[in-house]
Amino acid sequence: MKIKSFFRWFFFRAKGDSPFQRTVIHLVLIMACIIAVYPALRVFTVSIRPGNRILSTDLAIIPKDATFDSYRIVLFEKDFVRWLWNSLVITMATAAIGLILASTSAYAFSRWRFPGRTALLLFLLTTQMIPAAMLMVPIYILATKLGLINSWRGLVIAYSVSSVPFSIWILKGYYDTIPIELEQSAMIDGASRMQTFLRITLPLTAPALAIAFLFNFMTAWNDYLMARIILQQKEMLVWTLGLRHIQGQFQTQWGQFAAAALMVAVPVMTLFFYSSKWLISGLTLGAVKG
Amino acid sequence: MPSISLPVILASLGQVGSTVLYIALLTAVLEISLYLFFGKLLKHKHTIPIMLLTPAAVGLVLLVIYPILYEVALAFSNMSLRHFQNPTYGIIQGVNNFRTIFSQPVLKQANFFPIFLRTILWTVIQITCHVTFGLGLALLLNRKMVLRGLYRTLLIIPWAVPQVVATLAWRGEFNFEYGFINIFLRDLGLKPIQWKLHPFWNFVAVNITNIWLGIPFMMVILLGGLQSISHTYYEAADMDGAGPFSKFKNITLPLLKPIMTPAVVLGVIWTFNNFNVPYFINEYELETSDILVTALFRAAFEYNRFGFAAAFAFIIFFILLGFTLLYMKITKFDPGLEATRKKAA
Numbered sequence: 001m002k003i004k005s006f007f008r009w010f011f012f013r014a015k016g017d018s019p020f021q022r023t024v025i026h027l028v029l030i031m032a033c034i035i036a037v038y039p040a041l042r043v044f045t046v047s048i049r050p051g052n053r054i055l056s057t058d059l060a061i062i063p064k065d066a067t068f069d070s071y072r073i074v075l076f077e078k079d080f081v082r083w084l085w086n087s088l089v090i091t092m093a094t095a096a097i098g099l100i101l102a103s104t105s106a107y108a109f110s111r112w113r114f115p116g117r118t119a120l121l122l123f124l125l126t127t128q129m130i131p132a133a134m135l136m137v138p139i140y141i142l143a144t145k146l147g148l149i150n151s152w153r154g155l156v157i158a159y160s161v162s163s164v165p166f167s168i169w170i171l172k173g174y175y176d177t178i179p180i181e182l183e184q185s186a187m188i189d190g191a192s193r194m195q196t197f198l199r200i201t202l203p204l205t206a207p208a209l210a211i212a213f214l215f216n217f218m219t220a221w222n223d224y225l226m227a228r229i230i231l232q233q234k235e236m237l238v239w240t241l242g243l244r245h246i247q248g249q250f251q252t253q254w255g256q257f258a259a260a261a262l263m264v265a266v267p268v269m270t271l272f273f274y275s276s277k278w279l280i281s282g283l284t285l286g287a288v289k290g
Numbered sequence: 291m292p293s294i295s296l297p298v299i300l301a302s303l304g305q306v307g308s309t310v311l312y313i314a315l316l317t318a319v320l321e322i323s324l325y326l327f328f329g330k331l332l333k334h335k336h337t338i339p340i341m342l343l344t345p346a347a348v349g350l351v352l353l354v355i356y357p358i359l360y361e362v363a364l365a366f367s368n369m370s371l372r373h374f375q376n377p378t379y380g381i382i383q384g385v386n387n388f389r390t391i392f393s394q395p396v397l398k399q400a401n402f403f404p405i406f407l408r409t410i411l412w413t414v415i416q417i418t419c420h421v422t423f424g425l426g427l428a429l430l431l432n433r434k435m436v437l438r439g440l441y442r443t444l445l446i447i448p449w450a451v452p453q454v455v456a457t458l459a460w461r462g463e464f465n466f467e468y469g470f471i472n473i474f475l476r477d478l479g480l481k482p483i484q485w486k487l488h489p490f491w492n493f494v495a496v497n498i499t500n501i502w503l504g505i506p507f508m509m510v511i512l513l514g515g516l517q518s519i520s521h522t523y524y525e526a527a528d529m530d531g532a533g534p535f536s537k538f539k540n541i542t543l544p545l546l547k548p549i550m551t552p553a554v555v556l557g558v559i560w561t562f563n564n565f566n567v568p569y570f571i572n573e574y575e576l577e578t579s580d581i582l583v584t585a586l587f588r589a590a591f592e593y594n595r596f597g598f599a600a601a602f603a604f605i606i607f608f609i610l611l612g613f614t615l616l617y618m619k620i621t622k623f624d625p626g627l628e629a630t631r632k633k634a635a
Contacts, residue, residue: 025430026437032427033444039502040447042470043459057473081294089302093310101346108342120343127354129614131563133583134603137590138357138364152302153309160313161349168346193338222452225565229591235298240454244570247458254462261455272450273443276510 043265047071047258055254070259074246079235080260083242087221090152090238094159095216101160102167102212103205107197109168110175111183121172124165132162132225140229154230155238159220167212174208175201214275221268239264317345364600371594387601396585396602397593400577406609409562409581412497416561417554419501424508431509432516442513449506457570460499464571489578496571496579500564508553515549516542551621555614562610582606 041061048066049056056063074080108114109121139158140149148154178201186196202209224240231237237245243264246257324341328334366384369377396402431442448456463469464485472482485495523541532540565583572579580588586606590599 022435025433025435029427029430029441029445033441035502036445036447036506038470039456039459039463040451042463043455046462055468057468057476059470059473082298085294085299086302089306093306097310097313101349104342105346108339112336112339114336114339127350129559129610130354130358131559131583131603131606131610133563133565133586134361134607135354135357136587137596137599137603138360139353140590141364141369141596142357142360152305156306156309157313158353161346161353164346164349222454224454225587240452243454243458247461254468257458257462261459265451265455268452269447269450273446276446276450 040265043258043261045258046254047262049255051255070255071263074256074260074263078246078256078260079237080239080242080246080263082235083237083239084264086152086236087238087240090155090159091217091220094156094220095213097156097160098162098164098167098216099209099213102164103171103202103209105164106168106171107175107201109172111180121169124168127165136225136229139226143230149230150232150236151230152236155227158226158230159223162226163212163216163219167216170212170215171205171208174205178204210275214271218268218272320344320348361600361603364597365604367597367600369596369600370598374596377597383597384601387598388605390598391602391605397577397580397588400580400585402605405580405582405585408493408578409583412493412568412581413558413561415497416500416504417557420504420508420557421550421554423501423505425512427505427509428513428516431513445509446506448503449510453503453566454570456503457499457566460495460502461570461573464495486573487576489576492572492576492579496568499571500561500567503567504557504561508557511549511553512546515546518549519545547621555617558613558617559610562613582609 045061045063047070048068049063049070050065050067051069053063053065109117143149143154143158146154148157182204183196183200186200187193191199222240223238224244227238227241231241234245239260243257243260246253246260321341321344324344325337328340329337334340363379365387366381367373367377367379368383368386391402394401396405427445431438431445463471466472466482466484466486469485471485475482483491485491519542523545524537527537527541562581563583564581565587568579568581569584569587572584575588577585583606586599586602589595589602
């Protein structure tokens with residue numbers, strides 16, 4: 001194949017690829033898919049191995065003597081469900097707090113022109129640049145001094161604002177697209193500012209609110225670092241710490257780790273695929289439209 | 291016995307619920323006093339935006355600005371496990387901290403500059419691979435073909451798996467005896483690799499894991515960008531007799547830039563600050579696999595040198611800030627503020 005036709009073939013949405021080109025494209029994509037999926041599939045394989053063959057060099061995807069023993073152990077004999085529950089409660093609470101904080105502030109940024117507005121928006125953008133690892137030392141020491149170590153209270157407070165700046169940017173962009181005339185006509189009809197916001201604007205923003213909530217939720221749900229610093233007692237752990245704890249005893253508990261990992265990952269992945277369109281449009285909305 | 295029971299459920303609900311309640315109460319008090327002060331007393335025209343902004347502002351001040359100021363103080367102190375209750379603050383301690391970073395080992399043996407260079411190498415490798423493979427796959431997926439949706443879904447899987455789960459799974463797969471890579475190598479008649487003990491291979495392992503994790507994000511963002519490019523550009527270029535390479539260079543890349551620039555900036559910041567991957571894959575804590583962020587974590591929480599770690603954190607922050615400003619200047623990237631400024635004017 002000549003270089004030139006290779007480029008045409010590779011870089012453009014050619015109207016008609018030849019059968020040979022199609023074959024090559026599909027082969028490349030199939031290879032890429034195998035690389036993407038195989039490590040995840042391995043977790044499933046290990047999770048259904050029987051206990052006495054957890055450590056095996058067998059590569060079959062479904063082992064001959066498949067069993068759900070690991071799942072039973074993780075669900076009924078370990079602290080796993082408890083860790084998941086802790087995570088769920090903390091994450092829901094913080095995502096809700098974060099959403100309320102962000103939705104009100106974003107509304108102010110979108111509808112009013114007050115002194116210092118641009119500076120504040122720029123400041124929000126800068127906070128995104130601060131590495132989480134940078135804040136961990138002061139937050140750890142402050143939490144120690146305030147007695148918030150080993151409490152979910154500390155974690156809820158720490159998580160609640162972590163994704164607020166990002167949510168404000170997304171929501172502000174979305175509020176900007178809602179015509180102001182809609183609110184003005186409601187106010188002419190006698191609605192108060194508060195009523196207009198709650199009854200007219202918020203319902204119209206529902207898709208963006210969903211993105212922001214999901215983003216808050218995912219940030220807190222997948223966090224390891226902050227939880228690692230604040231929580232130390234075994235019963236209080238969130239799932240990320242718990243999973244690390246199980247994985248630490250690799251030699252004996254690989255199957256249990258795999259079962260637990262799969263049980264966390266599948267709901268999150270479902271949620272992710274269900275919402276990925278929104279998430280991606282939200283990411284580019286904030287970056288492109290501003 | 292399942293580990294969950296009614297008392298457990300109630301305990302967590304109680305603690306989290308009461309926290310939420312406290313926050314709500316404080317917010318209500320704050321809002322009422324703002325309303326009385328600005329609305330009733332001053333009759334300020336921006337009363338409502340002030341009321342809307344204050345809760346988030348208070349949260350950010352308490353959890354971002356105050357910790358940063360406190361960290362400045364810590365950087366100028368000798369706080370460590372020994373001096374936890376009674377640290378000394380002062381210029382001397384600060385100068386000492388900053389001097390120590392560059393003159394003595396940051397961890398047990400590793401010095402600052404090797405770790406810094408490794409972090410840059412790590413970021414360059416990652417971004418290059420993410421953009422190259424991400425763009426390649428996006429270009430392939432941006433064609434009319436059967437099974438496109440299925441390929442796209444399967445290729446996104448590494449992004450969809452929670453990062454902690456994926457990283458810990460990879461950590462298992464780098465096991466010498468039972469990890470699948472070494473099993474493949476053995477089946478092919480090659481020598482298996484000591485992924486966890488050999489410094490070079492451990493760094494390779496960290497890189498493999500993160501390349502696997504990071505490609506889908508770039509791919510999806512770039513695919514979105516490719517799909518927004520109108521066909522008419524290519525048709526016009528065809529009329530002018532432009533070759534494929536010049537079309538790629540003169541149409542695809544420039545039109546992709548507004549999407550690619552923020553994605554690359556974000557990618558660099560995330561990679562530079564990536565904690566989970568280098569920390570988890572490096573099971574035996576080889577200092578030869580540490581990047582700046584994991585070194586910072588170890589300095590603070592394994593060696594308990596808090597004052598030193600605070601100073602270290604600032605160095606990392608300024609490196610990142612410098613990079614971002616430079617990049618924005620080179621690519622003339624404007625984070626959407628132009629439009630806001632125009633509207634506000």
